[in-house]
Amino acid sequence: MINIILAIAIGIIAGTLTGLIPGVHINLIALLLFTSSAFFLNFTTPIMLAIFIVSMAITHTVVDFIPSIFLGAPDTSTALSVLPGHKLLLKGQGYGAVKLTVIGSFFGLLIALALVPFFIAIMPVFYPFLIKAMAFILIAIFVFLIMKEKKKFLAFFIFSLSGILGIATLNFTLLKQPLFPLLSGLFGISLLSISFIKNVKLPEQKIKNIKVSKKQTIKALGASIFSSSLVSFLPGVGSAQAAVISTAFGKLSRKAFLILLGAINTIVMALSFVALYTIQKPRTGSAVIISKFLWNFNLQSLLLLLAAALVAGSVAVFITLALARVFAKKIVKINYKLLCIVIICFISILTVILSGWFGLIVLLTATSIGITTSIMGVKKMHMMGALLFPTILFYLF
């Protein structure tokens, strides 16, 4: 029992660190753990390592909106939060923006856990159908998004351009960790570059709630559970695609969108462990590593991991709000222009370390597309073509 609590505690600490540092992903830590598992198994059991990974993963999904919103440095799953988060940051509501994602993560986790019996019963039945239908679902969403846009041609242009970049990047065998420079460029550095050029100054950050209507909140949570449950069980799709699918449920305010993104991020992670149990297919890096550790991944193991997820997610609420408070107070004391430069340099260096020099080319190209999108006045959502286009092709062929 004490061992389990210790595993959860260490997992929460690890998840907090990985969540705060852009570019450091839980998959990296999980992989390191796996490669050194022979050493760790001298002191503990596989289930404890699995509990550590789950706790780290869930905590990460809550905390990682902090760098995304305050620093404009997202990872794969938080890329779409950069723009609405940044807009709220510029209004002095950075803390409120993070809190919205925390609300989404927390309630999303609770709803997902409550629906686990439903998923266990239904998923094996619907899974073969979903595999066949996924390409058409994504195509329908893409068409829907373009048709909703006022500048349809430009939106289609941006979607296609991003899509071509996505395909080229993801198929570039010399490039390791392709998603990092791709999404950092499209959503992170492009925004920071614009902030730098416009000489943005951050206003005083207020530590207060942002009000979102109950209707919008329920809509956001409902959309998130539906889209997350689709992608959690399927290969090649994740939080980013789930966010795009959710837009089909109707217009959400910027603030409700942050709740949606928070919920999706955590639900997708939590349900990936359920997918491991129901269809014996791991859908996230963490689930892959757990599948290699765990003996007889039975219902009891799953329930134990989900209980750990609940504890970790709950504690992550405290940690994230406390850290958001710190960030909100400190960030205004920093020269934001200088901060933009530092983050851009940091991401660039990280790109070279993770993806090599070719990664820089991807980063520059993606940044150009991101800046072009802003100048054209087209929604940044269309840049998700970088992931959607390859995913559609994956399912079609």
Added chain:
Amino acid sequence: MKTKSLLKLSLITALIGTFFIIILADNLEPQVIQIININEKTLDQWVKVQGIVTNQRTVDSLNIFTVYDGTAGIRAVLRRKIPETAALEQKEVEIIGKVIDYKGEFEIEISKLRIIK
């Protein structure tokens, strides 16, 4: 939602999660299996066996046991050093490990070993 309410709710759910962990923490390990039932179906599965160590030898840091539970015997391998005084021959042990195929024979790669008596 007010921060205080959110934090109170998080605290409650953390306690609920901890409560479930306490209940589920028992019986984490696999059920005991008779060695005679170890076959292709159990390959790569984690199993628990109880039996007497009939043979023990050490090769570098590899400890190789033969465990017999009254139904059959199986080789079990522990890939770490144990104190030299821990001679386990004729002792009853409980082993948790993964069933692997080594040169056409099943053996257990030990994760956990406990001396019963």
